[in-house]
Amino acid sequence: MSAVIAASAIVILIITGYVLVSGAIPVVQRFGANFFLGSAWNPVEGREIFGALPYVVGTLVTSGIALLIGVPLSLGIAVFLVEMAPRTLRVPIGYLVELLAAVPSVIYGLWGLFIFRYWMLDYIEKPISTYLGWIPIFSGTPFGLDIFTAGVILAIMIIPTVASISKEVISAVPNSIREGAYSIGATKWEVIRHWVISYGRSGIFGAVILGLGRAVGETMAVSMLIGNATGPAAMPTSLFHPSQTMASLIANGFLEATGSLEVASYIGVGLILLIISLLINVGAGFLVHRVLKVKGGAIE
Amino acid sequence: MNTKYSIVIAIVAIVIILGSVVAYIYLSQPSSPSAPQITLQGAGATFPYPILNAIISNYSTNVKPNVLVNYQPIGSGGGISAYKQSQATVDFAASDAPLTTADAVNLPNALHIPETIGAVTIAYNLPGISSGLHLTGKVIADIFQGTITKWNDAAIQNLNPGTNLPAESINTVHRSDGSGTTFIFTGYLSTSSASWNSSVGQGKSVSWPVGSGSSGNTGVASTVQGNPYTIGYVELAYILENNITVAAVQNPAGSWVLPSLASTQLAVQSSASSGLPTGDASWSGVSLLNTQDVNAYPIASFTYLIVYKELNVLSDMNQDKATALVQFLWYVVHDGQDLAPGLSYAKLPANVVQIDETTIRSITYNGHTLSTT
Numbered sequence: 001m002s003a004v005i006a007a008s009a010i011v012i013l014i015i016t017g018y019v020l021v022s023g024a025i026p027v028v029q030r031f032g033a034n035f036f037l038g039s040a041w042n043p044v045e046g047r048e049i050f051g052a053l054p055y056v057v058g059t060l061v062t063s064g065i066a067l068l069i070g071v072p073l074s075l076g077i078a079v080f081l082v083e084m085a086p087r088t089l090r091v092p093i094g095y096l097v098e099l100l101a102a103v104p105s106v107i108y109g110l111w112g113l114f115i116f117r118y119w120m121l122d123y124i125e126k127p128i129s130t131y132l133g134w135i136p137i138f139s140g141t142p143f144g145l146d147i148f149t150a151g152v153i154l155a156i157m158i159i160p161t162v163a164s165i166s167k168e169v170i171s172a173v174p175n176s177i178r179e180g181a182y183s184i185g186a187t188k189w190e191v192i193r194h195w196v197i198s199y200g201r202s203g204i205f206g207a208v209i210l211g212l213g214r215a216v217g218e219t220m221a222v223s224m225l226i227g228n229a230t231g232p233a234a235m236p237t238s239l240f241h242p243s244q245t246m247a248s249l250i251a252n253g254f255l256e257a258t259g260s261l262e263v264a265s266y267i268g269v270g271l272i273l274l275i276i277s278l279l280i281n282v283g284a285g286f287l288v289h290r291v292l293k294v295k296g297g298a299i300e
Numbered sequence: 301m302n303t304k305y306s307i308v309i310a311i312v313a314i315v316i317i318l319g320s321v322v323a324y325i326y327l328s329q330p331s332s333p334s335a336p337q338i339t340l341q342g343a344g345a346t347f348p349y350p351i352l353n354a355i356i357s358n359y360s361t362n363v364k365p366n367v368l369v370n371y372q373p374i375g376s377g378g379g380i381s382a383y384k385q386s387q388a389t390v391d392f393a394a395s396d397a398p399l400t401t402a403d404a405v406n407l408p409n410a411l412h413i414p415e416t417i418g419a420v421t422i423a424y425n426l427p428g429i430s431s432g433l434h435l436t437g438k439v440i441a442d443i444f445q446g447t448i449t450k451w452n453d454a455a456i457q458n459l460n461p462g463t464n465l466p467a468e469s470i471n472t473v474h475r476s477d478g479s480g481t482t483f484i485f486t487g488y489l490s491t492s493s494a495s496w497n498s499s500v501g502q503g504k505s506v507s508w509p510v511g512s513g514s515s516g517n518t519g520v521a522s523t524v525q526g527n528p529y530t531i532g533y534v535e536l537a538y539i540l541e542n543n544i545t546v547a548a549v550q551n552p553a554g555s556w557v558l559p560s561l562a563s564t565q566l567a568v569q570s571s572a573s574s575g576l577p578t579g580d581a582s583w584s585g586v587s588l589l590n591t592q593d594v595n596a597y598p599i600a601s602f603t604y605l606i607v608y609k610e611l612n613v614l615s616d617m618n619q620d621k622a623t624a625l626v627q628f629l630w631y632v633v634h635d636g637q638d639l640a641p642g643l644s645y646a647k648l649p650a651n652v653v654q655i656d657e658t659t660i661r662s663i664t665y666n667g668h669t670l671s672t673t
Contacts, residue, residue: 043478044503045400113519118526143471143527145512228476228513242512248476252515255375256478256504259402 020274023267026260035268041231043253043262050265052246052272054234058147059245059276061236062222063215065151070158070215071208077159078166079192094167101160109224112153117144117225120152125240142240145227150245153221158211165210169203170196202288209284216247216277223248246273336366338624343372344379344394347480347535348416348603351645352394355636363631367624376480376504383407383606388614391625393606396480397504398583409609411579411659414602415632417568417588417646419536420485421559421599422547423524426451426466434459434556435547437492437590437598443531444472444489445496446510451529459550466529473523473532476513478505484601485533488589536564537644553594561646563597569649570596576652579659580609600646605629611665622665629660630672 027050028035038051077097081090125142132138142148173196181191197204227242234244246269254266342352349371356369374382376395383393384406398412422435439455442448448455452465475482483504490497500506514523520532521544536559539546548556557563570593577583588600607629608614611622633656637647648656660672 040507042507043505044501044507045402047501113522114526141469141471143512145514145523223476223515224519228515229508229511230513231507233508233510252476252513253478253505256377258377258380258400258504262505 016274017271020267020271024264024271026264027268030261035265036272039232039235041234043257043259043265045259048259048261050261050268052265052269054232054236055244055246055249055269056272056276058226058234058236058243059216059247059273061243062147062151062154062226062245063212065147065239066154066158066215067208067212068155069152070155070211071162073155074159074162074207074211075166075197075204077163078170079197081167082170083188083192083196094164098160098164100156101164105157105218106220106224108153108157109221112149112221112225116153117149120144120149124148129240136237137239139238140240143227143242145225145242146240147226147236147243148239150222150226150243151239153225154215154218157218157221158215161214162207162211165207166200166204169200169207172203173199205284205288209281212280212284213277216273216280219247219251223251228252246270246276336620338367338621340367340369340392340621340625340628341372341390342369342379342392342394342605343374343382343390344606345376345396345480345603346373347396347418348394348645349373350537351416351636351640351643352632354639354643355632358636358639359628359631363635364624364627367628369628375478377478380407380606383410385608385613391614391617391621392629394604395606396601396603397483398586398602398604399606400584401582404582407606407608409580409613410606411609411663412577412583413579413605413607413629413633413656413659414648414652415605416603416637416640416648417564417600418481418484418603419559419564419567419597419600419646420481420488420533421536421539421544422531422549423521423534423539423544424531424547425524425526425528425545427528429463429465429545431545431548432556432558433463433547434550436550437488440547440549441489441493441496443470444474444508444511445493445500446472447495468529471527471530472508472511473520473530474508474511474513475505475517475520475533476515479516480504480601480603481517481533481535482506484589484599487587487601488599491587491589536561536646540644549598551594551596551598552590552592553596555594557595557597559597559599561641561644563595564600564646565649566593567591567596567598567600568602568646568652569593572649572651572655576655579655579662602652605632607663609663610667611663617665619665622663623670626660626663626670626672629663630657633657633660 031050034051037053039054040049040051042049081094121142121144125148128138129142177195177199178191181195222245226244226248229242229244236243250266250270257263257266352371356371360368376397379393379395380403382390385408399407399410422440424433436459439448449469450467451470452467457465483502486502486506490502514520517535517538521534521538521542524530524532525544546559548558551557567588571588571591576586588602590598611617633648633653640647661669663670
């Protein structure tokens with residue numbers, strides 16, 4: 001019975017891959033490697049040229065920002081809830097954090113579009129641009145709809161996932177580990193940092209990968225906040241420039257795509273997105289087994 | 301043993317519940333009244349959706365209660381794909397842009413029926429400056445191409461000698477989703493600027509040299525309103541409903557015209573009197589841009605209903621459905637137009653309605669024309 005269910009998951013993956021590959025063939029045949037490595041994107045009839053590289057980079061950059069901001073925050077939340085908060089606070093605050101995951105992503109997009117973007121613009125982007133604008137990564141006039149805002153919203157969206165799983169992992173660390181560490185004179189911070197987190201590091205890494213998976217695939221909120229540039233202008237050169245992710249490109253352009261080549265180009269971008277998501281998950285599993293040594297209790 | 305037993309019980313229960321639901325739905329179909337229930341499916345552009353929806357609900361409530369029209373605003377491209385003769389899943393399509401030669405291959409002998417009129421306005425946000433900033437097509441094209449970067453550029457200042465323009469960078473906003481509004485706007489820019497025509501061109505989705513994108517007319521309007529020194533293009537209905545600051549664009553007669561229902565209708569009227577194709581010809585050359593009337597707004601366009609001339613090419617069409625479709629189309633271009641001003645759409649002028657009447661009368665089923673009333 002369970003074998004049938006497991007097999008059906010593989011079947012769905014194969015069917016999805018087949019549909020995407022067969023849909024993308026026209027554009028791959030026409031442009032070859034340039035589709036994967038080129039930057040131009042022109043759907044005008046007669047001048048078609050499609051290259052998906054800026055959107056791949058945009059996806060990775062926004063997800064990277066989301067992880068950079070979201071993971072330390074999530075770990076902090078998890079550590080606070082398990083190690084430091086009074087017992088009575090643990091359940092309500094944990095519940096509130098998980099409630100963040102219940103908010104639909106389009107609500108995050110709307111809130112970001114009408115409210116959060118102006119906070120970012122006035123309190124964070126404009127000051128940074130005034131004082132640190134000479135650094136290339138902060139160059140350009142901030143407009144509010146850019147990679148940075150999209151990355152921060154994505155960070156907020158992955159916090160509940162990463163925080164709740166990390167919380168479970170950290171609370172599963174046996175007390176004997178902590179007691180042993182205290183007995184040799186470690187401070188609370190040293191215990192958390194050197195013993196607890198490193199004991200649970202494979203679980204925490206798994207949580208981070210789940211968060212990354214959500215960030216890579218997130219469509220609605222990102223397409224409302226990322227500024228939606230296309231073509232070479234979408235290559236992220238500065239945090240304050242508008243850009244585009246693969247998911248937002250498909251969401252924006254697919255419905256009105258006319259002509260088989262344009263439709264095939266969006267399917268091709270979908271195929272690249274699927275491949276990258278698979279690579280991230282497979283690579284993460286590999287890393288967990290080889291580098292992090294999945295056996296619980298392996299303390300370095 | 302227990303698990304197997306409970307699985308069997310669960311399956312039986314599900315089958316019984318599903319079976320009763322299906323039976324209920326089947327049995328609760330109203331027994332045929334004197335006029336059988338007819339459903340017409342349409343799909344296509346999002347721009348005319350508000351007025352088409354109002355017309356449809358009015359039609360079902362007040363005119364023909366047994367006819368249910370179902371319109372899905374999935375986009376012009378989606379509508380045309382859904383209407384391809386080889387695999388048509390809808391009875392009519394709607395598109396902001398006329399059929400291209402490539403589309404016409406997939407939809408042979410399809411008629412264009414202009415159903416309402418749109419205009420593209422230039423919305424901007426300049427603190428202290430209200431509606432009516434003078435702009436020409438060439439200047440607008442240069443702004444969106446990135447050639448003009450500052451608001452106090454000589455080109456803009458010369459058109460507005462009495463206005464104090466700020467020395468700020470211009471933020472341009474375009475549509476991130478493919479849209480008929482973009483099609484009309486880029487068409488206007490292509491006729492106004494040779495360099496726009498050669499480097500960018502016209503399309504529902506183009507490669508914008510500069511600027512950021514927002515989704516939908518609402519997205520562009522709200523981005524313009526929320527950020528100073530920003531300029532974008534928005535459909536007429538949105539700026540009328542929301543009092544957004546817009547530019548007065550110069551038309552070929554030299555006047556600076558603000559977009560309004562009246563100036564849009566004048567654009568259509570003057571173009572229609574100078575010659576529009578018949579419904580069965582190609583409309584890809586039709587342009588309501590830069591029409592002759594002295595008070596006409598220069599950026600206007602039709603939005604079309606696309607219907608096959610001979611309806612028997614649609615696999616699930618029959619005589620009753622074909623008659624219902626023709627009567628619905630007749631209603632759209634006549635009484636349905638009365639709903640337009642209330643929703644900030646321009647009514648079709650009389651000469652365009654006449655062309656539509658000829659077109660609708662030419663629709664046939666199995667070679668016979670159909671009654672329009």
